[in-house]
Amino acid sequence: MKxxxxxxxxxxxxxxxxxxxxxxxxxxxxxxxxxxxxxxxxDWKDHKLIHPAFDRxxxxxxxxxxxxxxxxxxxxxxxxxxxxxxxxxxxxxxGRADTAMAVALAVSFWPLLVILVEPYKNxxxxxxxxxxFCDTKKAVxxxxxxxxxxxxxxxxxxGLMKGRTIRTTARLDGDEWVINGHKLWPTNSGGVSSLFxxxxxxxxxxxxxxxxxxxxxxxxxxGVTQGGPYEKAGMAADxxxxxxxEDVRVxxxxxxxxxxxxxxxxxxxxxxxxxxxxxxxxxxxxxxYERLYEFASTRTYNNRLLKENDAVAAVIGRIAxxxxxxxxxxxxxxxxxxxxxxxxxxxxxxxxxVAKIRNIKDFISDRAVENFxxxxxxxxPYGADREWDIEKHWRxxxxxxxxxxxxxxxQMEAARYFFNCETI
Amino acid sequence: xIWKHCNLFIYKQLHHLIGxxxxxxxxxxxxxxxxxxxxxxxxxGVLSVVSQWxxxxxxxxxxxYLTNYQTLFIEKQKKLLLDIGLQRLALNxxxxxxxxxxxxxxxxxxxxxxxxxxxxxxxxxxxxxxxAALAPLMKDxxxxxxxxxxxxxxxxxxxxxxxxxxxPGAGYAGEETPLFKGRxxxxxxKPVKKGFVISGKDLRPATNGNKADLFCAVCSGKDSKTxxxxxxxxLDGIKRGAPIKTTGLNACTNSDISFDDVVIPKENLIxxxxxxxxxxxxxxxxxxxxxxxxxxxxxxxLHEWSSTRVxxxxxxFKENPLCASVLAEVSNxxxxxxxxxxxxxxxxxxxxxxxxxxxxxxxxxxxxxMINTRxxxxxxxxxxxGMELMGSAGYAKEWHVEKxxxxxxxxxxxxxxxxxxxxxxxxxxxYFFDCRSLGQGGAQ
Numbered sequence: 096m097k098x099x100x101x102x103x104x105x106x107x108x109x110x111x112x113x114x115x116x117x118x119x120x121x122x123x124x125x126x127x128x129x130x131x132x133x134x135x136x137x138d139w140k141d142h143k144l145i146h147p148a149f150d151r152x153x154x155x156x157x158x159x160x161x162x163x164x165x166x167x168x169x170x171x172x173x174x175x176x177x178x179x180x181x182x183x184x185x186x187x188x189x190g191r192a193d194t195a196m197a198v199a200l201a202v203s204f205w206p207l208l209v210i211l212v213e214p215y216k217n218x219x220x221x222x223x224x225x226x227x228f229c230d231t232k233k234a235v236x237x238x239x240x241x242x243x244x245x246x247x248x249x250x251x252x253x254g255l256m257k258g259r260t261i262r263t264t265a266r267l268d269g270d271e272w273v274i275n276g277h278k279l280w281p282t283n284s285g286g287v288s289s290l291f292x293x294x295x296x297x298x299x300x301x302x303x304x305x306x307x308x309x310x311x312x313x314x315x316x317x318g319v320t321q322g323g324p325y326e327k328a329g330m331a332a333d334x335x336x337x338x339x340x341e342d343v344r345v346x347x348x349x350x351x352x353x354x355x356x357x358x359x360x361x362x363x364x365x366x367x368x369x370x371x372x373x374x375x376x377x378x379x380x381x382x383x384y385e386r387l388y389e390f391a392s393t394r395t396y397n398n399r400l401l402k403e404n405d406a407v408a409a410v411i412g413r414i415a416x417x418x419x420x421x422x423x424x425x426x427x428x429x430x431x432x433x434x435x436x437x438x439x440x441x442x443x444x445x446x447x448x449v450a451k452i453r454n455i456k457d458f459i460s461d462r463a464v465e466n467f468x469x470x471x472x473x474x475x476p477y478g479a480d481r482e483w484d485i486e487k488h489w490r491x492x493x494x495x496x497x498x499x500x501x502x503x504x505x506q507m508e509a510a511r512y513f514f515n516c517e518t519i
Numbered sequence: 520x521i522w523k524h525c526n527l528f529i530y531k532q533l534h535h536l537i538g539x540x541x542x543x544x545x546x547x548x549x550x551x552x553x554x555x556x557x558x559x560x561x562x563x564g565v566l567s568v569v570s571q572w573x574x575x576x577x578x579x580x581x582x583x584y585l586t587n588y589q590t591l592f593i594e595k596q597k598k599l600l601l602d603i604g605l606q607r608l609a610l611n612x613x614x615x616x617x618x619x620x621x622x623x624x625x626x627x628x629x630x631x632x633x634x635x636x637x638x639x640x641x642x643x644x645x646x647x648x649x650x651a652a653l654a655p656l657m658k659d660x661x662x663x664x665x666x667x668x669x670x671x672x673x674x675x676x677x678x679x680x681x682x683x684x685x686x687p688g689a690g691y692a693g694e695e696t697p698l699f700k701g702r703x704x705x706x707x708x709k710p711v712k713k714g715f716v717i718s719g720k721d722l723r724p725a726t727n728g729n730k731a732d733l734f735c736a737v738c739s740g741k742d743s744k745t746x747x748x749x750x751x752x753x754l755d756g757i758k759r760g761a762p763i764k765t766t767g768l769n770a771c772t773n774s775d776i777s778f779d780d781v782v783i784p785k786e787n788l789i790x791x792x793x794x795x796x797x798x799x800x801x802x803x804x805x806x807x808x809x810x811x812x813x814x815x816x817x818x819x820x821l822h823e824w825s826s827t828r829v830x831x832x833x834x835x836f837k838e839n840p841l842c843a844s845v846l847a848e849v850s851n852x853x854x855x856x857x858x859x860x861x862x863x864x865x866x867x868x869x870x871x872x873x874x875x876x877x878x879x880x881x882x883x884x885x886x887x888x889m890i891n892t893r894x895x896x897x898x899x900x901x902x903x904x905g906m907e908l909m910g911s912a913g914y915a916k917e918w919h920v921e922k923x924x925x926x927x928x929x930x931x932x933x934x935x936x937x938x939x940x941x942x943x944x945x946x947x948x949x950y951f952f953d954c955r956s957l958g959q960g961g962a963q
Contacts, residue, residue: 133764242911245829260832280911328914328921335911395690396938397701397958406941464903471766471932472939475688476723478932481764490766490925493906494914502907503841 097388099191099381102419104426110177113184120185123152124192132193133481139331140324142287145196149234149332153200158185160229162204162211167225173211179432182367183374183425190378194491195332197378201371202282202333203237206292208367209309209351213436215360219348220311227289237290238283239364240312240338243276257302258294258358263340265295265308265350272310272350274318274343285324285334288314292351293340294361305354309361310345318343329490362444365499369456370432372495373425376463379488380418386484387411387470390477401473410473414466421459428455450512457505460496467492547815551854553630553861557868562627565608565617569631572599573638578816581919584639592770593679596642599635600649600679607674609650611658614671621658625801625864629808633860636812640926641770643812644726645681647805649674652682652735654801655747655794665786666749673732673751683724684802685736685776689937697739699795701945701958702936706778708738708748714785715740717748717778721760725802725933727771729762734776737795740788745795749787756781766932767925796884803887804867806934807860807894813923814853814898820920821849821905824912836908845904852901856894863890885950888943895931896940902927 127148138144153159161181163169172181182201189197207224210217228235243262263276274295278284281291291312298306312319322337351357391402391411401407431448434440441448467489471478479486496502510516548555558566576595577584584591600606609628610616619628628650636643654660656667673680690696690703697704706719717738724731732752740746750757760775825837825846836842867883870876902924906913913920936942945957 136764326916328916328925330914393692394937395692395694395696395703396941397698398690398695398703400692401689401938404938404941406944407938410939410941468899468903468928469939471928472935473937474932475935475937475939476725476933477689478935479766479768479929486766486928489928493903493924494911497907497910497914501910503845506841 099384102377102381102384102422104422105430108180108426108430110180110184112177112181116181117184117188119156120152120188121191123148123156124188127151128189128192128196132487133484135193135195135331136329136481136487137331139326139334142332142334145332146234148196149199149236150232152189153203153234153236154232158200159203159235160225162207163221163225163229167221168229169225173208174213176436177433178212179367179370179429180426182371183429186371186374187378187381187425190375191382192378193332194375194379194488194495195330197371197375198282198330198333198495199236199287201375202239203235203288205239205364205368206237206290206311208364209292209357209360212360212363215352215356215363217351220351224290224311236283236288237292238281238288240278240281240284240291240293242279242281244279257304258296258307259300259302261294261296261307262299263293263295264299265293265297265310267297267347268344270347271344272308272347274310274312274340274345276340278338278340280325280335281338282333282335284321284338285336286321287334290314291319291338304358307358307361309351309357311349311351312340312343312345316343316345328493329487330494359444362449366428366432366443366449366452368499369452370425370428372456372499373421373428373459375495376459376492377418377422377425379492380421380463380466383467383470383485383488384415384418387414387473390474390483407473410469414470417462417466421462424455424459428452446512450508453505453508456499457502457509460492460502463492464489464496547819550850551815551818551857553857554865557626557861557865558630559627562624562630565605565627566630566634568603569599569605569634572603573634577638585916585919585922588770592639592641595639596645596679599642600646601677605631605635605646606649606680609653610671610674611667614667615675616671620653620656622660623868625804625867626861629804629811629860629864632805632808633812633815633857636809637816638812639770640809640813640923640930641768643809644768644771644806644930647802647809648682648684648725648727649680651684651798651801651805652733652749655789655798657797660794660797663786663789665784666789669784669786670733670749680732681727681730682733682735683727683731684798685719685722685724685728685734686799686802686936687737688723697743697745698958699737699745699792700949701942704737704739704745706736706738706748708740708746708788710741711782714783715748715788717750717781717783719776719778721775721777723775724773726768726773726929728776729759729772729774735798736778737798738788740790744790745792746788746790747794747798748783749789750778750781750783754781754783765929767922767927767929793880796880800867800880800883800887803891803934804860804863806930807856807863807891810895810898810927810930811853811857811860813927814856814901817902817905817920817923818849818853820918820923821846821909824909824918842908845908849901849905852897852904856897856901859890859894863887881950885946888946891934892940892943895927895934898927899931 161170162173165171186197186201210220266273293310293312295308297308318341320339324334324336435443470485607616609619611620612618632643632647687699687702687704708715734750736748738746738748756779758777763773828836866873912918948954949957
């Protein structure tokens with residue numbers, strides 16, 4: 096049997112950590128997630144089954160401290176030349192087992208990237224938050240509390256909306272920020288996170304980037320209230336809920352960088368999020384291949400193995416071909432991020448990097464939704480079985496297509512870039 | 520005309536039970552048009568009652584329904600199938616049914632299944648199975664009075680009665696099996712003195728196998744000839760596997776079924792490819808109708824969403840050109856799918872209106888395969904695209920869209936039998952191009 100590792104990726108893009116880190120993550124996934132994942136849907140609220148697996152990978156194996164500098168006890172990944180590619184391999188390997196776990200883990204990195212990645216570093220906050228993640232063997236989660244009830248994907252559409260519709264406010268009172276607002280759907284909410292990164296406005300209704308503030312709030316701060324987790328179609332390992340901030344006070348220095356730079360540093364998160372999304376999807380699709388291979392090699396149509404029937408082979412061949420192409424594209428997106436500090440590269444917040452990475456994410460999302468659906472149909476009455484794992488991925492990955500502004504924002508970003516649109 | 524009087528009486532009972540003087544949801548029917556002239560007044564009357572049941576019992580109190588799903592599912596099902604009496608809709612009038620036991624009622628049955636499914640596709644699929652199971656016994660298809668009498672007793676009893684289908688599908692490597700148009704037939708019917716002995720291991724029902732009261736299993740009989748065995752669920756030798764967790768249709772728990780030399784009476788077997796084609800034809804019509812009902816409800820939810828939510832701070836979703844183009848695609852898929860299903864119903868009901876009838880059951884069978892495949896794809900695409908607009912709300916259980924999405928996907932995969940749409944394509948190519956070896960285990 097061909098191995099799923101044989102799906103293409105540009106060999107010259109592979110990071111030095113790849114072999115070692117993949118081996119560790121795959122062993123964890125094969126031993127501690129895949130044998131149990133069919134029970135995860137029923138564990139969506141309590142995470143009794145899910146949480147120990149998080150403790151293992153994040154706390155004991157130490158993935159949660161990987162971004163932090165060596166002097167803080169971390170692996171210094173945020174300062175490396177292969178931040179995006181290493182994140183890609185991590186998200187892909189975990190995504191192969193369970194995309195929701197991959198999301199929960201990757202999103203814990205998200206608010207930290209705002210202060211850890213050059214040129215937007217904040218050493219005081221790094222020192223402040225590092226012990227929370229580096230000095231424990233337990234899983235510690237973080238979240239970006241971005242989406243608001245009235246705003247939908249506006250927060251991800253910073254290029255056009257420029258923070259104009261943000262209603263969560265930050266008011267400076269002496270040496271403290273006072274935060275008020277209501278956020279929806281952050282990954283790792285519902286009581287999971289210890290730390291929130293909160294995009295706010297210091298001047299409601301303003302489109303001035305200087306009025307955009309990214310402020311950290313510890314989950315146990317007075318005035319923070321989290322709702323219970325939402326019940327969803329899938330993604331059981333990723334809890335989402337409402338968060339209310341009511342006169343929450345945090346130190347003045349909890350603002351990431353200050354006027355102007357907060358918006359730029361925050362905008363970096365969009366390409367990070369999109370690259371991670373492509374990795375979740377290619378990981379899940381590699382698992383799709385594993386499961387589909389088994390079905391097509393053991394079941395028959397017209398008394399022939401499915402894979403030996405020309406018409407069926409055309410269907411499953413297209414699925415595998417799409418996975419191959421998607422994986423190449425995903426690595427290309429990661430490499431765009433890792434070129435950011437090279438003379439031939441461009442900043443991750445540049446218009447073309449944002450547009451091209453969004454474009455790749457949109458393309459891969461569509462292929463994933465299509466191919467998982469198609470694979471379920473190949474299995475016929477077995478396609479909807481939890482036993483075959485494909486349906487779980489099908490349910491889980493749909494939200495990846497929808498989040499961060501979804502398909503429509505990706506399309507608009509591409510149009511803006513390629514056609515110089517000025518008003519859309 | 521006794522049955523006519525009987526039905527008039529039933530209507531009065533129905534209106535009394537529902538407690539509303541009603542009319543169907545004209546908004547939906549005006550938007551997603553179908554030729555209403557294909558339904559007679561009786562069908563329109565029953566449909567009206569079902570619409571009222573759907574609105575009053577489920578749609579207007581959906582939150583409560585979903586919160587207490589296990590209990591209310593049975594309660595609402597009893598109201599629909601027993602109190603209102605739809606369980607006996609497709610039974611002949613002599614046996615006490617509504618007398619919709621002929622093909623001419625296909626448009627009415629399609630509409631009714633859609634309307635039930637607009638409230639809950641799981642309820643719709645159970646009714647679809649009830650009617651599909653009776654299709655090979657229709658009066659214009661050959662009469663098996665003993666079997667009809669036997670089934671009528673169960674359908675008329677004041678208990679919910681749930682048949683399911685076991686259709687040919689994927690075979691296993693290394694096992695040569697009899698085929699129905701390329702699909703492996705894994706159940707066997709062996710003639711014995713008392714009737715037939717049915718055997719088969721780990722057979723996969725379409726849905727609801729865990730609780731089914733009757734299995735309509737396509738079997739290979741004498742000389743590998745195809746037949747349908749009607750196997751009551753309480754016979755000795757039936758083994759039900761563990762409940763299977765599935766993507767959707769969660770109220771219709773499925774299990775693999777094994778028949779360990781189950782003996783059925785002689786009359787419980789209907790022989791011939793034509794009977795199987797006819798069973799498939801009705802299964803396609805009615806499962807397609809379930810998905811249409813889900814799609815109509817999805818449209819209602821999306822309409823509300825896109826008319827009340829804004830983007831970019833002030834623009835209603837539906838007034839944004841990009842969002843509107845997606846809404847157009849959703850509408851397009853649902854409208855055309857609904858028309859196709861009603862074309863299929865008409866083809867079944869009045870084959871002479873659609874050309875000659877020389878092809879017997881093969882023509883409606885082939886068109887049912889083509890149409891249901893297209894309908895499932897269309898509805899799935901509509902829901903997928905609409906969910907993209909709704910973002911995370913489309914994914915949260917609260918908005919109900921994700922349930923419709925899971926239910927329809929489950930139906931789509933179930934109706935494929937195996938290999939996605941490949942078997943349907945082979946049927947189509949065989950019909951239109953006179954292919955000789957496709958589906959016969961022949962060379963490629």
